[in-house]
Amino acid sequence: MNLDFETNYNIYMEHQRKLTEGNPYADFAIHPGKYYEHPFRIFGNLWYVGNKTVCCHLLDTGDGLLLFDSAAYEQAPLLIQAIWEAGFNPADVRWMIHAHAHVDHIGGAMLFSDMFGTKQYLGAPDAKMMREHPGKTFIYDSHFDFTQPYHVDVEINDGDALTFGNTTIHFVLVPGHTEGCLCSFFDVTDGTQTKRVGYFGGYGFITLDKDYLTYCGDSELKMRQTFMSSLKKVRNEPVDILIGNHPIDNDTLGKHAYMQEHPGENPFIDSTAFQRKMDDVAKRLQKLLDEN
Numbered sequence: 001m002n003l004d005f006e007t008n009y010n011i012y013m014e015h016q017r018k019l020t021e022g023n024p025y026a027d028f029a030i031h032p033g034k035y036y037e038h039p040f041r042i043f044g045n046l047w048y049v050g051n052k053t054v055c056c057h058l059l060d061t062g063d064g065l066l067l068f069d070s071a072a073y074e075q076a077p078l079l080i081q082a083i084w085e086a087g088f089n090p091a092d093v094r095w096m097i098h099a100h101a102h103v104d105h106i107g108g109a110m111l112f113s114d115m116f117g118t119k120q121y122l123g124a125p126d127a128k129m130m131r132e133h134p135g136k137t138f139i140y141d142s143h144f145d146f147t148q149p150y151h152v153d154v155e156i157n158d159g160d161a162l163t164f165g166n167t168t169i170h171f172v173l174v175p176g177h178t179e180g181c182l183c184s185f186f187d188v189t190d191g192t193q194t195k196r197v198g199y200f201g202g203y204g205f206i207t208l209d210k211d212y213l214t215y216c217g218d219s220e221l222k223m224r225q226t227f228m229s230s231l232k233k234v235r236n237e238p239v240d241i242l243i244g245n246h247p248i249d250n251d252t253l254g255k256h257a258y259m260q261e262h263p264g265e266n267p268f269i270d271s272t273a274f275q276r277k278m279d280d281v282a283k284r285l286q287k288l289l290d291e292n
């Protein structure tokens, strides 16, 4: 093919138009660096290594690093940089747990497995979803063209307790946002102080949409009621620190800014935050249930 300059230029412009027009993720994919957030210690051996839009949390287990979630594929460089900047080596990430298998959270999975042999953990129903209905991860309609389903080494079931280094994580399946959404509970330590972390792995109602649920075979919209049961199932767990799936869930970035302005104070430590969050989501969900 020997195209003249003008034809080449027009092909390029058409390609750019297709990439960006009406694509809310274009900026996100083309300028991932704009979404970088400096990593920071939440408490003791728990760090925030996510970006401005998607959370990732790093746990130093004393015998290797554990990552909760890996953001979007295009954000993997941000995650790698954040781990280094926090003072760790990404190659030491032995385990990766994804709270649910949507495209904006699983993008770094394959990279970490390929490069560092990181072992992948996912809720069993989401592992099945990724195998049998990869479209439900939103891989195909989110403009994240190169994200792929990845190999899951360990499928997590309701009530599982798994040990990673010095930390045992208790898992509760909380179907709603996805069928295999995970809620994780574990202790973190700072010197002699121990705090219990609660991580509810997905709040969005996008997957409770009538058309979406009907497409999934749930024309009676039972998943909405299931989501409500999930919130109630974990509501009374004792939790000192609530971490988010997206920073907006617990005002991660606002709390970080507060910590920088008020050295010695830690707004993440709040023994009612988890319960308040469950109640707030339940209230909004009840409104959705009442509308139908």
Ligand SMILES: [Zn+2]
Binding pocket: 100, 102, 177, 202, 204
């Ligand atoms: Zn999601």
